[in-house]
Amino acid sequence: xxxxxxxxxxxxxxxxxxxxxxxxxxxxxxxxxxxxxxxxxxxxxxxxxxxxxxxxxxxxxxxxxxxxxxxxxxxxxxxxx
Numbered sequence: 001x002x003x004x005x006x007x008x009x010x011x012x013x014x015x016x017x018x019x020x021x022x023x024x025x026x027x028x029x030x031x032x033x034x035x036x037x038x039x040x041x042x043x044x045x046x047x048x049x050x051x052x053x054x055x056x057x058x059x060x061x062x063x064x065x066x067x068x069x070x071x072x073x074x075x076x077x078x079x080x081x
Contacts, residue, residue, distance in 0.1 A: 014041070015045060019045055020034065022048070034048075
């Protein structure tokens with residue numbers, strides 16, 4: 001079984017702490033998708049930029065459609081949304 005060393009908020013500093021704090025402001029908690037990227041804060045930051053562009057950037061899809069696609073994808077992958 002694979003093991004990923006996850007840093008929690010109390011252990012974080014610098015860019016990781018900044019990204020964790022943004023995650024808490026955005027969602028009220030640090031979701032697993034953020035914490036599994038804690039080993040490389042730069043990748044976490046880029047991942048969140050991609051998420052922001054995908055969900056909030058200019059698109060022909062409505063916000064509702066984007067959320068619906070995210071939910072269906074998460075269900076198909078057996079992931080929490």
